[in-house]
Amino acid sequence: RDCLRPSIKVAGVKKSYREVIDVSWGDPHRAGVKPLSFVRQVLAACIYPQLMDGDKLMVDVKQRAQMLLRACPGGSVGSYCATAGVPEIVERVSEYITRRDGGVPSHPENIYISSGSQWALTNILKVLVNSEASPRTGVLTPVPCHSTTILSLMALGAEVVPYYLREEQGWALDVEELQRAWGSAKEVCNPVGLYVINPGNPAGYVQSRKSMQEVIRFAAEKRLFLLADEVYQDCVFGEETEFVSYKRALAEMGSPLSDTVELASFHTTSKGLMGECGLRAGYVELVNLDPAVMKHIYSLFSADSCAPVLGQFALDVMTNPPQPGDPSYPLYMKVDHFLFLIHRKAFTEFINSLPGFSCQPVEGGAFAFPRVFLPPKAIETAKELGMKPDTFYCMRLLEEAGVLSSPGSEYGQQEGTYHIRFCIMTPSEIMEEILRRLSTFHKRFMNEFS
Amino acid sequence: RDCLRPSIKVAGVKKSYREVIDVSWGDPHRAGVKPLSFVRQVLAACIYPQLMDGDKLMVDVKQRAQMLLRACPGGSVGSYCATAGVPEIVERVSEYITRRDGGVPSHPENIYISSGSQWALTNILKVLVNSEASPRTGVLTPVPCHSTTILSLMALGAEVVPYYLREEQGWALDVEELQRAWGSAKEVCNPVGLYVINPGNPAGYVQSRKSMQEVIRFAAEKRLFLLADEVYQDCVFGEETEFVSYKRALAEMGSPLSDTVELASFHTTSKGLMGECGLRAGYVELVNLDPAVMKHIYSLFSADSCAPVLGQFALDVMTNPPQPGDPSYPLYMKVDHFLFLIHRKAFTEFINSLPGFSCQPVEGGAFAFPRVFLPPKAIETAKELGMKPDTFYCMRLLEEAGVLSSPGSEYGQQEGTYHIRFCIMTPSEIMEEILRRLSTFHKRFMNEFS
Ligand SMILES: Cc1ncc(COP(=O)(O)O)c(C=O)c1O
Ligand SMILES: Cc1ncc(COP(=O)(O)O)c(C=O)c1O
Numbered sequence: 001r002d003c004l005r006p007s008i009k010v011a012g013v014k015k016s017y018r019e020v021i022d023v024s025w026g027d028p029h030r031a032g033v034k035p036l037s038f039v040r041q042v043l044a045a046c047i048y049p050q051l052m053d054g055d056k057l058m059v060d061v062k063q064r065a066q067m068l069l070r071a072c073p074g075g076s077v078g079s080y081c082a083t084a085g086v087p088e089i090v091e092r093v094s095e096y097i098t099r100r101d102g103g104v105p106s107h108p109e110n111i112y113i114s115s116g117s118q119w120a121l122t123n124i125l126k127v128l129v130n131s132e133a134s135p136r137t138g139v140l141t142p143v144p145c146h147s148t149t150i151l152s153l154m155a156l157g158a159e160v161v162p163y164y165l166r167e168e169q170g171w172a173l174d175v176e177e178l179q180r181a182w183g184s185a186k187e188v189c190n191p192v193g194l195y196v197i198n199p200g201n202p203a204g205y206v207q208s209r210k211s212m213q214e215v216i217r218f219a220a221e222k223r224l225f226l227l228a229d230e231v232y233q234d235c236v237f238g239e240e241t242e243f244v245s246y247k248r249a250l251a252e253m254g255s256p257l258s259d260t261v262e263l264a265s266f267h268t269t270s271k272g273l274m275g276e277c278g279l280r281a282g283y284v285e286l287v288n289l290d291p292a293v294m295k296h297i298y299s300l301f302s303a304d305s306c307a308p309v310l311g312q313f314a315l316d317v318m319t320n321p322p323q324p325g326d327p328s329y330p331l332y333m334k335v336d337h338f339l340f341l342i343h344r345k346a347f348t349e350f351i352n353s354l355p356g357f358s359c360q361p362v363e364g365g366a367f368a369f370p371r372v373f374l375p376p377k378a379i380e381t382a383k384e385l386g387m388k389p390d391t392f393y394c395m396r397l398l399e400e401a402g403v404l405s406s407p408g409s410e411y412g413q414q415e416g417t418y419h420i421r422f423c424i425m426t427p428s429e430i431m432e433e434i435l436r437r438l439s440t441f442h443k444r445f446m447n448e449f450s
Numbered sequence: 451r452d453c454l455r456p457s458i459k460v461a462g463v464k465k466s467y468r469e470v471i472d473v474s475w476g477d478p479h480r481a482g483v484k485p486l487s488f489v490r491q492v493l494a495a496c497i498y499p500q501l502m503d504g505d506k507l508m509v510d511v512k513q514r515a516q517m518l519l520r521a522c523p524g525g526s527v528g529s530y531c532a533t534a535g536v537p538e539i540v541e542r543v544s545e546y547i548t549r550r551d552g553g554v555p556s557h558p559e560n561i562y563i564s565s566g567s568q569w570a571l572t573n574i575l576k577v578l579v580n581s582e583a584s585p586r587t588g589v590l591t592p593v594p595c596h597s598t599t600i601l602s603l604m605a606l607g608a609e610v611v612p613y614y615l616r617e618e619q620g621w622a623l624d625v626e627e628l629q630r631a632w633g634s635a636k637e638v639c640n641p642v643g644l645y646v647i648n649p650g651n652p653a654g655y656v657q658s659r660k661s662m663q664e665v666i667r668f669a670a671e672k673r674l675f676l677l678a679d680e681v682y683q684d685c686v687f688g689e690e691t692e693f694v695s696y697k698r699a700l701a702e703m704g705s706p707l708s709d710t711v712e713l714a715s716f717h718t719t720s721k722g723l724m725g726e727c728g729l730r731a732g733y734v735e736l737v738n739l740d741p742a743v744m745k746h747i748y749s750l751f752s753a754d755s756c757a758p759v760l761g762q763f764a765l766d767v768m769t770n771p772p773q774p775g776d777p778s779y780p781l782y783m784k785v786d787h788f789l790f791l792i793h794r795k796a797f798t799e800f801i802n803s804l805p806g807f808s809c810q811p812v813e814g815g816a817f818a819f820p821r822v823f824l825p826p827k828a829i830e831t832a833k834e835l836g837m838k839p840d841t842f843y844c845m846r847l848l849e850e851a852g853v854l855s856s857p858g859s860e861y862g863q864q865e866g867t868y869h870i871r872f873c874i875m876t877p878s879e880i881m882e883e884i885l886r887r888l889s890t891f892h893k894r895f896m897n898e899f900s
Contacts, residue, residue: 022523029526044498048490051501073472075481078726115565115730119754132582152753276528278759279566280730301601304569308758309728 017402021434024394024406026201026366028037028275028389031426036274038328039317042068043310047144058327068313077309083302085113085283089316093283096319101248112297113315115307117231117268117282122152123300124264127293128193131157138189139227140181142173144369144411144419146201146229148281164313165372166338166415171203173309175214182222183318194224199232199243199364202411202421204344205214206241206364212249220261231282234272235425237341247287265289269314271366275425281311343431344368350435354442357447358365366425371407378449390418398444401437406428466851467708471884473873474844474856476651476816478725481876486724488778489767492518493760496527508777514552518763527759533752535563535733536759539766543733546769551698560736561748563765565757567681567718572602573750574714574734576639577743578643578675581607588639589677590631591740592623594819594861594869596651596679610637614864615820620810621653625664632672636829644674649682649693649814652871653863656814658693662699670711678715681732685875687791688813697737713737719764721816725875730763793874793881800885804892819858822868828899840868846895851887 004157023031038061039180045051045065052062071088084090090108097106114120129137138159141150148230153160163181167172173196185191196215198207219226228246236243247265251258268282286294322329351359351370359370374382374389382392390407395418398404408419424431475479488511493513495501498856503511521538523529534540540558547556564570588609589599603610613631615621621648633646634643646665648657657665678696686693700709718732736744746891772779794812801809801820809820824832824839832842840857846854847870858869874881 025523025530027523029528030523030530031523035526035528044494044501047497048487048494051494072728073475073477073480074482076485077728078479078485080475080477080480080720115758116755122754148753148755151749153751155749166875270530277530278522278527278756280755280758299601299605303598303605304572305566305730306728308565308730308761310760311758373850376816411682 016400017437020398020402020404020406020435021426021430023406023426023434024421026271026423026425028366028423028425031279031423032424032430033275036277036317036332038322038332039274039276039314040449042317042330046310046313046378049446059064060322060326060328064317068177068316070254072309077313079309081306081312082308083298083306084109084111085307086312089113089312092316093319094285097245097247097285101245101251104248104251106247106285110289110294111283112286112301113281113283113307113309113312114301115280115282115304116270116277117229117266117284118148118152119280119304120282120284120377121149121227121229121264121266122156123194124158124227125158126300127151127297129156130154131159133190135159136189137193138191139193139195140178140185140191142194142197142200142414144408145195145204146197147410149195149229150287150412159185161185161189161191162412165200165203165204165205167360167414167417170201171205171369172364173205173211173215175218178215178218191222192217192225193227194222195227195229196246197229197232198246199230199236201232201365202367202369202408202419203360204365204367204369205360205364206214206236206238206243209244209249209252209348212246213253216246216250216253216257220257225262226264228263229264231268231271232365233267235340235366236364237344238361243364247285250287260288262289269311269318272318274314274318276311276314279311279314280308281315283315285316291322316435340425342428343426346431347422347435350439354439356446357442358388363426366423368422368424369411369419370422371408372420373442376450378445381449390420391446393418394420397438397441400444401441403434403437403441453698459584461820467887470852470854471850471880471887472854473876473884474871475530476721476875477727478721478816478875479727479875481873482828482880483725483875483877485726486767486782487726488772488782489726489764489779492767493763494734496763498553498758505515510772510776510778514767516764522759524581527763531756532760533748534647535757536762539563539762540685542766543769544735547695547735547898549695551701554698554701556697560739561733562736563731563733563762564751565730565732565754565759565761566720566727567679567716567734568598568602569717569730570732570734570881571599571677571714573747574607574677574736575602575606575608575643576750577747579592579603579606579608585609587634587643588635588641588673588754589645590628590635590641590644591645592647592650594652594858594863595645596647597860598702599679600862608634608750610641610717611635611641612862615650615653615655617653617810617864617867618811621650621655621819623655623657623661623665626669628665628889628899629670629701638727641672643674644672645677645679646696647679647682648696649686651682651815652817652819652858652869654812654815654817654819655810656686656688656693659694659702662694662696663703666696666700666703666707670707673700676711676713678713681718681721682815683717685790685816686814687794693814697735700737710738712739714833718872719761719768722768724764724768726761726764729761729764730758732763733765733879754778790816790875792878796881797872797874797885800889804889806896807892812874816873818872818874819869820872822870823857824831824868825896828895831899840870842868843868843895847888847891850894851885851891853891 041061093109094106136159316330379389382389388409544556544558720727806823829839833838838859860881
């Protein structure tokens with residue numbers, strides 16, 4: 001998880017800023033994004049149903065709350081629900097997926113709602129990874145990569161097999177590189193899985209359909225289980241970019257691929273406009289798994305009881321938002337979807353205008369992951385302090401400018417390159433302040449070490 | 451988890467009841483208990499802070515909500531928090547434990563808040579159990595036992611080593627029986643852990659201090675890690691019965707025991723008067739663990755992100771309820787603590803008055819676990835149907851009387867004995883209706899098979 005980063009502490013220096021701005025997490029509310037009213041009203045009404053007595057809440061808020069409470073045993077969010085989630089919500093998530101994928105059918109029995117998507121991923125990895133196997137179980141994993149997944153893989157005793165995304169090509173996923181990684185892996189482990197993050201984290205790429213088809217063919221050829229981390233699917237900004245799910249891409253390729261390649265796709269309430277990380281709800285949809293494996297997965301999920309019911313309710317709203325004509329629709333839509341669009345352009349342009357920074361376009365996700373060309377003297381100083389050079393940069397940025405970012409070394413990067421991750425899903429005023437602080441700091445830093 | 455019981459379906463018979471009463475779970479709200487207003491008001495205010503603008507909410511509700519929101523990054527329940535939980539809440543839980551244990555100190559760094567107590571238990575078991583060890587890792591486990599723990603142990607590849615509670619002595623935990631179990635285990639596995647549930651589930655016993663001291667001495671002698679499942683600690687009803695935590699009992703025994711016996715104690719918001727199972731929050735407190743093991747536990751918990759923030763807020767209220775003088779205190783206290791006291795007596799007396807039933811006193815917990823002496827013809831009929839005899843009884847009770855209970859075979863019982871578990875944490879009207887239905891059904895059933 002993101003909070004595992006080496007703790008960066010503000011030393012006793014005189015600060016030129018009033019407050020630390022924390023853009024080191026993929027955590028929208030922490031970064032200043034406001035929660036969606038409709039979601040919060042529905043949840044409040046479910047928690048404390050007396051709120052529905054007055055006329056303060058819109059009729060669609062009340063209807064949604066009543067519908068959700070009816071699905072709970074005893075009509076309370078305080079009851080346990082079924083292992084895979086509240087059945088009515090699982091059903092509605094499945095309908096959402098079918099709509100999203102242009103009619104490719106989704107079946108509720110293949111969906112597990114979990115306490116966050118990471119937890120579902122860990123459970124599926126448990127099925128794939130035999131911790132005591134010799135040679136070890138390998139999972140092909142992108143560089144850079146969402147750091148928690150690497151931790152999960154290591155905790156399970158898997159061999160993390162790195163494949164490098166092509167930074168110069170906008171962090172493209174290149175099948176030749178997958179081949180290389182797989183070839184080198186074969187010598188040390190038994191590769192069984194291929195983990196992809198699309199849209200990316202920390203790098204903000206969005207895969208094209210063609211790229212996904214290549215990946216699927218590769219997975220089929222090598223008999224790899226595809227783990228598609230698609231938690232940023234609602235965060236796609238590029239004009240000519242669209243999100244295509246791996247499930248849809250696979251279905252479109254037809255038989256035999258579409259009914260043989262094993263796939264798990266993950267989604268969550270933590271990201272996108274919802275940004276409800278603290279509620280802990282996500283889901284996994286499983287495709288083409290053997291019934292015996294599905295049974296094993298059921299028992300894995302059931303051993304840990306059910307996902308938090310309120311998080312499941314947020315998932316219901318995320319997958320079934322208010323529709324045109326609903327009283328809450330105008331407000332729901334007022335959230336500026338384009339906020340992020342503005343930022344990503346402003347951010348990359350600005351960053352690219354700073355000497356020693358180079359940032360690929362951000363097509364999706366929540367982050368910019370610019371490369372920083374650190375002066376040799378800065379690298380030396382960092383090493384003398386026993387720090388990684390990018391961590392040193394982040395620490396100084398925090399100390400001197402009160403901006404908390406995270407170093408590329410947490411996510412993996414090509415040897416000798418350095419990156420900084422910024423969460424850019426943040427309100428405009430905050431983003432402007434970040435850029436102001438970053439610019440002043442960066443110039444001073446580069447001067448100091450040039 | 452409880453919902454794993456063999457699914458019992460109502461066949462197409464004509465029913466003499468209007469609604470099924472479900473007392474098969476340890477789930478108060480499902481069984482008709484109402485949530486506590488203070489908890490729900492605080493949570494609603496945290497979810498939708500605009501609620502605090504009016505004068506509808508008591509001042510202590512608002513203060514609590516504000517205090518909790520201040521502890522969240524960005525002031526939102528939608529942010530991730532630290533791995534072990536919101537630090538302020540962990541601190542307050544720790545203070546609560548110190549108060550509960552009459553001053554035996556508790557340290558926040560030994561506490562992990564988790565998505566339900568079961569999940570914390572599974573994580574601690576992961577540390578204890580080496581799934582590929584030969585001989586296998588053994589954990590001494592009571593019979594009867596909360597079924598989910600058995601599932602977790604099996605899923606981890608542990609050897610479940612049964613020790614039998616003495617039904618005739620009110621389900622007492624007898625050290626001689628522990629000795630026997632340990633002795634027999636030594637031949638097939640390497641016993642490393644001892645799991646105790648106090649107060650009990652499914653059997654409603656409460657251990658005496660003396661019994662706990664014996665258990666602790668035994669654990670020390672055999673170098674067993676003590677897993678104390680104390681989720682029913684607030685459900686103790688017997689006049690001369692009090693809950694003593696294993697941590698306190700251990701501390702009172704002094705050195706060297708008090709600083710060597712390894713102990714994990716579990717608690718939850720799911721039980722007691724709170725009964726908030728669906729929020730998913732619990733905690734584990736660890737005692738006398740090696741720092742290296744503590745580090746490993748940190749990484750285990752962090753790989754699955756944090757516990758749901760709203761559940762953590764409920765945990766805060768549970769461990770720090772309104773105090774005399776607070777505006778919400780009178781209502782908080784109005785909840786009839788003695789409801790359950792009335793039930794347990796009424797229930798056991800009534801059950802014992804039915805021919806073929808025998809029920810030990812219920813001193814604590816949420817369940818009665820009477821033994822039923824099934825007529826040989828009923829046992830035969832069940833076997834012809836390919837069913838366990840107690841499952842057959844439960845199925846008929848459901849079909850004919852609309853009462854959903856759960857069979858003893860789910861929890862383990864002495865060969866040739868049969869039990870039925872009823873959740874007795876339910877409002878009086880419902881309890882009366884259950885007893886009416888049960889009585890009519892039971893007499894008919896016994897007649898039919900005599
Ligand atoms: C790529 C990716 N996958 C999964 C997650 C975890 O999300 P959740 O909160 O649903 O566990 C994150 C969170 O940052 C992420 O970036
Ligand atoms: C003895 C015991 N331990 C643990 C649990 C699990 O509780 P939680 O909801 O905190 O995971 C239960 C629930 O029934 C229980 O009876």
